[in-house]
Amino acid sequence: xxxxxxxxxxxxxxxxxxxxxxxxxxxxxxxxxxxxxxxxxxxxxxxxxxxxxxxxxxxxxxxxxxxxxxxxxxxxxxxxxxxxxxxxxxxxxxxxxxxx
Amino acid sequence: xxxxxxxxxxxxxxxxxxxxxxxxxxxxxxxxxxxxxxxxxxxxxxxxxxxxxxxxxxxxxxxxxxxxxxxxxxxxxxxxxxxxxxxxxxxxxxxxxxxxxxxxxxxxxxxxxxxxxxxxxxxxxxxxxxxxxxxxxxxxxxxxxxxxxxxxxxxxxxxxxxxxxxxxxxxxxxxxxxxxxxxxxxxxxxxxxxxxxxxxxxxxxxxxxxxxxxxxxxxxxxxxxxxxxxxxxxxxxxxxxxxxxxxxxxxxxxxxxxxxxxxxxxxxxxxxxxxxxxxxxxxxxxxxxxxxxxxxxxxxxxxxxxxxxxxxxxxxxxxxxxxxxxxxxxxxxxxxxxxxxxxxxxxxxxxxxxxxxxxxxxxxxxxxxxxxxxxxxxxxxxxxxxxxxxxxxxxxxxxxxxxxxxxxxxxxxxxxxxxxxxxxxxxxxxxxxxxxxxxxxxxxxxxxxxxxxxxxxxxxxxxxxxxxxxxxxxxxxxxxxxxxxxxxxxxxxxxxxxxxxxxxxxxxxxxxxxxxxxxxxxxxxxxxxxxxxxxxxxxxxxxxxxxxxxxxxxxxxxxxxxxxxxxxxxxxxxxxxxxxxxxxxxxxxxxxxxxxxxxxxxxxxxxxxxxxxxxxxxxxxxxxxxxxxxx
Numbered sequence: 001x002x003x004x005x006x007x008x009x010x011x012x013x014x015x016x017x018x019x020x021x022x023x024x025x026x027x028x029x030x031x032x033x034x035x036x037x038x039x040x041x042x043x044x045x046x047x048x049x050x051x052x053x054x055x056x057x058x059x060x061x062x063x064x065x066x067x068x069x070x071x072x073x074x075x076x077x078x079x080x081x082x083x084x085x086x087x088x089x090x091x092x093x094x095x096x097x098x099x100x
Numbered sequence: 101x102x103x104x105x106x107x108x109x110x111x112x113x114x115x116x117x118x119x120x121x122x123x124x125x126x127x128x129x130x131x132x133x134x135x136x137x138x139x140x141x142x143x144x145x146x147x148x149x150x151x152x153x154x155x156x157x158x159x160x161x162x163x164x165x166x167x168x169x170x171x172x173x174x175x176x177x178x179x180x181x182x183x184x185x186x187x188x189x190x191x192x193x194x195x196x197x198x199x200x201x202x203x204x205x206x207x208x209x210x211x212x213x214x215x216x217x218x219x220x221x222x223x224x225x226x227x228x229x230x231x232x233x234x235x236x237x238x239x240x241x242x243x244x245x246x247x248x249x250x251x252x253x254x255x256x257x258x259x260x261x262x263x264x265x266x267x268x269x270x271x272x273x274x275x276x277x278x279x280x281x282x283x284x285x286x287x288x289x290x291x292x293x294x295x296x297x298x299x300x301x302x303x304x305x306x307x308x309x310x311x312x313x314x315x316x317x318x319x320x321x322x323x324x325x326x327x328x329x330x331x332x333x334x335x336x337x338x339x340x341x342x343x344x345x346x347x348x349x350x351x352x353x354x355x356x357x358x359x360x361x362x363x364x365x366x367x368x369x370x371x372x373x374x375x376x377x378x379x380x381x382x383x384x385x386x387x388x389x390x391x392x393x394x395x396x397x398x399x400x401x402x403x404x405x406x407x408x409x410x411x412x413x414x415x416x417x418x419x420x421x422x423x424x425x426x427x428x429x430x431x432x433x434x435x436x437x438x439x440x441x442x443x444x445x446x447x448x449x450x451x452x453x454x455x456x457x458x459x460x461x462x463x464x465x466x467x468x469x470x471x472x473x474x475x476x477x478x479x480x481x482x483x484x485x486x487x488x489x490x491x492x493x494x495x496x497x498x499x500x501x502x503x504x505x506x507x508x509x510x511x512x513x514x515x516x517x518x519x520x521x522x523x524x525x526x527x528x529x530x531x532x533x534x535x536x537x538x539x540x541x542x543x544x545x546x547x548x549x550x551x552x553x554x555x556x557x558x559x560x561x562x563x564x565x566x567x568x569x570x571x572x573x574x575x576x577x578x579x580x581x582x583x584x585x586x587x588x589x590x591x592x593x594x595x596x597x598x599x600x601x602x603x604x605x606x607x608x609x610x611x612x613x614x615x616x617x618x619x620x621x622x623x624x625x626x627x628x629x630x631x632x633x634x635x636x637x638x639x640x641x642x643x644x645x646x647x648x649x650x651x652x653x654x655x656x657x658x659x660x661x662x663x664x665x666x667x668x669x670x671x672x673x674x675x676x677x678x679x680x681x682x683x684x685x686x687x688x689x690x691x692x693x694x695x696x697x698x699x700x701x702x703x704x705x706x707x708x709x710x711x712x713x714x715x716x717x718x719x720x721x722x723x724x725x726x727x728x729x730x731x
Contacts, residue, residue, distance in 0.1 A: 023711050031710075096704035 007048030014041035028083070028090040032076055039069050101152060102162050104145045105181055108189060109228050111142035112196070116221035119214050127213040132204035135217040139200045139224065143193035150186045154587055159183070161234060168237070175305055180234035183591040184439065188231040188371055191443045194573075195363035195450045196224040198566055202454050203355040205563035206461060210353075216256065220359065223249035227364040231371060236295045236305040239372070243291065243336065246365050251281040253360075254352040269413075269653065270348035277352075280345040287335015287342055291372075294328030297321065311378040319383070326379050326386040329372060337369025337423050340397050344653050346420055350412040354457030357412060361419040362450035367442050370426045374442075377435045377592060391431025395512075395520045395527075398424030400650075402530040406537075407646045411456050411467045414538045418493060419449055421531060428524065429508040432515045434595040436588045440581060441504035448492035448500060448574035454567050455486035459542060462556035463549060469538055470631060474547035478556040481564045483543045485571050490539050492574040494532035494616045502613075503578030509612050514601040528612050532619030537627050545630030 018041060021034025043062040050058025084090055115138035119131050153159060159182030168175040181189070200220060207213050226249055230242025255277030262272040270276045299305055301321050302313045314322065333339070338346035346366065350357055360366060373380055373390065380387050401420035408414050422445050429438035460467060462479060476483045492499035495506065505528060512521035549556065558564070585594075597605065626632075637643055648654065701712065 019714065023707075023714055026707055028706075031707075092705055092707045095706070 004048055004052045008045060011041045011045040011048070014038075014044065017041075026092050028080055028092060028095075031092075032073070032080070036069060036073070039065055101149070101160050104149050104152075105160060105162050105179055105232070106164075108142050108145035108149060108193065109179065109225075109232060111138045111145070112193075112221045112225040112228060114138055116218050116225055119218035119221060122214040123218055125214060127211065129204065131214045131217055132200070132207075135221055136197060136200040136204065139193060139197040139221065142224075142228075143190070143197045146186065146189040146193045149181050150190045153181065153183060153186045157590055159591070163234075172303060173299075175235060175237045177238065178234035178306070179232040179238075180307070181232065183588045184371075184374060185231045187439060187443060187588065188367070189228065191446045192224065192227050192231065192363045194569070195446050196220075196359060198450065198570055199355045199359050199363075199454070201566035202358070202457070202563050203353075205560040206355055206457050207353065208560075212256070216253075216353070219249055219252045219256070220355070223253060223356075223359060223364050227368070230368055234307055236298060236307070236310070239375075240291065240295060243288065243332070243368060246336070246368060247281060247284045247288070250284075250349070250356075250360060250365055251277045253356040254280050254349045256353055256356065257351070265653070265657075269649070270351050273351040276345070276348040276350075280349050283342050283345045284335045287332050290328045290330075290335070291332025294325050294332060297325040297328060301325075307375070314378055314382055322379060323383050323386055326376075326383040327389075329376055329379070330386060330390060333369030333372045334393075335369070336372075337366050337427070338420055339369070339393055339423065339427065340400060341652075343397065343401070343420055344649070344656060347413050347416045347649070348653075350410070350416055354412065354453060354460055357416070358450045358453035358457070361416065361453060362446040366419060366423055367446065370423065370430060370438060370442050373427065373430045374435045374439050374592065377430075380430070381433060381593060387431045387433065389431070391428045391512075391517070391520060394424040394427025394429075394431055395523050396424070397421070398428065398527045399523050399530075400424075402527045402534065404646050404649050405534040406530060407643055408534075409468050409470050409647075411459060411469050411472075411538065411542065412453070413467075414469075414534060415449070415452050415456055418452075418531065418535065419445075421527060422449070422493075424527075425505060425508050425524065428520060429511055432511050432517070432520075433593070434508070434511040435592045436585060436595060437504065437507045437511060439588060439592070440584055441508060444492070444500035444504045444574075444577045447570050447577055448489040451485055451489040451567060451570040451574055452493065454563075454570070455482050455489060458482040458559040458563075459486075461559055462554075464554055466549070466552065466554065469541040470633075471548050471552060472542045473545045473549065473630060474543070475549070475556055476543040479543070479558050481558060483539075485564075485567055486539055486543070488571050489574055490535040493535045494620060495528055495612065496532075496616055496620075497613065498575075498578060500574050500577035503581045506609055506612055507581070510597055510601060510605065510608055511595065513604070513608055514597045525612055525615055529615030529619040532616040533623050534619075536620045536623035540623055540627035541631060544628050548631065 015038055018034045018036075018038030021037060022031060025031050025034060043065055046058040046062040046065070050056060050062070080090060083095070087095060089095070115135040118138070119135050122128055122131050149160070159180060161178065161180050163176045163178040165177050166174070167177045200217070203216065203220060207216050210216065223246065226242050226245030228242070230239055230246060233239045233242060255274045258274045258277070260272050260274075262275055265271060270279075295305065298310055301317055302310050304310060304313075335342045349360060352360070380390070398421045401417045401424060405414050405417035405421065408417060422441070426438045426441050426445070429435075429441060458479065459472070459475065459482060462475065462482075463472060466472070488499070492501040495501040509521060509524045509528065512518075512524050589595075601608075645651065701708075703709075
């Protein structure tokens with residue numbers, strides 16, 4: 001029987017994958033993907049816990065996150081395009097211009 | 101009447117502010133004239149108040165405004181004009197008026213003429229606050245104001261360089277000013293402690309409240325308060341061992357010396373004891389200590405005056421000696437006699453100093469009486485004034501000093517303190533000797549000044565005329581003693597001689613007068629016909645001891661000033677630099693270093709930042725987990 005803990009473990013695993021992506025990737029686009037992965041890991045946890053408690057609030061929250069993530073991607077991709085047009089690259093090591 | 105109180109108090113202040121307006125500009129004679137006029141107005145107001153208090157017998161109490169009001173503490177700016185303070189006001193303003201007029205002539209050639217008048221009037225204003233205040237806090241303000249003004253005035257010629265003690269015992273005006281101020285600060289601490297003791301135990305600083313509450317206080321509290329207040333008085337009135345500043349204060353311009361000695365500074369200590377007489381009369385041990393110390397200082401100062409060669413220093417020592425007399429009287433409970441001697445002394449002492457100023461003016465600032473002699477020819481008026489003042493100081497009938505000093509000596513006899521009596525009588529003889537030694541060496545005998553090529557000349561006429569009121573009072577003040585006793589004992593405890601003393605009064609007077617006349621005769625024999633120096637005597641141990649002020653200044657320098665300077669040096673180099681500064685610098689350096697180190701985090705690379713952020717988030721999680729486990 002698949003229970004709450006299984007969902008939560010999957011969620012944690014996906015979150016970790018996303019976190020590693022955020023930490024290790026150098027390409028801004030890939031960073032974006034990684035954050036999306038992390039967001040969705042949280043969504044899974046929300047939906048599972050919501051079901052476990054028979055409370056729809058968690059699932060509603062997951063919807064909100066999906067909606068916000070979509071709009072965020074729209075804005076973010078726009079910025080990435082501008083950045084790419086300006087610098088010709090999306091590699092973070094090349095974009096570092098504020099060295100202290 | 102209330103307006104007169106304010107006029108008497110604030111006219112000197114107005115004068116000071118007015119003169120200060122011209123402080124930076126070159127000499128303006130009208131500044132001196134305006135200042136003198138304002139001082140005279142203050143004197144006129146004080147005299148009117150004196151007449152009012154005399155005729156009605158009632159004191160005037162005004163409260164100008166609330167000054168401090170915090171919790172249970174209320175201190176108003178209140179002023180009290182009663183028999184004691186009106187005496188002081190009249191004496192202070194009279195002497196100050198004369199000194200102001202005198203200064204117009206004396207400071208004639210000084211480029212800081214206007215500044216001088218500003219300080220001088222501020223000095224008088226401080227003293228007026230001191231004597232008129234109706235509470236200890238106001239008294240303390242005046243007390244400190246007097247200290248500051250004395251510092252400004254003693255160091256008036258601050259540009260003079262330091263010299264060695266052998267060359268000039270007071271080193272330099274700025275040194276003397278600092279000495280006066282620091283010694284007074286030490287004593288003021290005692291005064292402040294006394295005021296705190298009173299406030300803690302009574303809960304008020306108003307004279308009437310404090311004095312009414314005295315019977316409820318324990319004797320130890322009273323003794324502590326009386327002793328602490330007297331320490332304050334010792335500093336201002338230059339009693340041993342805080343006396344060294346007074347003679348060094350001669351570095352100031354001569355009118356300042358006249359003011360300090362006669363009116364505005366050293367009398368403050370005596371005034372405090374008289375004003376706080378309910379406290380002192382309840383503490384017989386402290387009072388006896390005051391009397392004994394006063395007697396000792398009277399003798400001690402007179403002995404140093406015997407051999408001194410500096411005209412102004414001799415007079416300064418005589419002030420010290422006369423202050424000793426006043427304290428002796430106050431300590432023995434004869435407060436009104438002390439106050440009377442204070443007033444009489446103010447007149448002839450101011451006259452003596454102003455006369456000495458004339459001599460200095462004539463002698464191109466030479467003060468060594470061994471280099472004068474025969475000045476009578478050139479300076480007949482000054483000779484007359486100084487002669488009169490010296491007769492009064494020596495206590496010759498019928499001059500002012502005779503009555504007041506005689507009364508003090510009688511008091512000592514009346515109290516049965518025969519040792520004090522004997523010392524005071526002996527001192528009276530010494531006083532007569534040194535004052536006439538100075539008069540004869542200055543004005544009579546061979547004209548030694550000719551060797552230095554000096555052509556002495558008399559002071560300006562208006563100055564000489566301005567000195568006349570002091571001379572008249574020095575002569576006649578004594579005759580008002582009976583009336584004054586009746587007047588002032590409405591407030592102060594009366595002191596009358598017992599039947600037993602009354603019996604001997606003629607004899608006592610004769611003994612004192614014999615000593616005084618004997619002293620004058622001795623001085624006449626030795627010095628009238630010119631100076632014959634006795635090198636054997638001058639090289640004797642006692643003579644050297646006296647001439648060097650018992651080596652007390654040297655003692656202070658070797659055992660207080662120098663160790664203190666050494667200690668300060670150690671504190672500076674080892675404690676301050678190595679501990680305090682090092683700690684502060686260490687904190688600053690640590691911050692700099694950590695900033696320098698952590699700067700490297702700022703790579704500008706977003707990826708690195710994200711890593712740091714993750715580390716932070718993990719750290720927070722760990723902390724939250726640990727605290728959850730612990731909590």
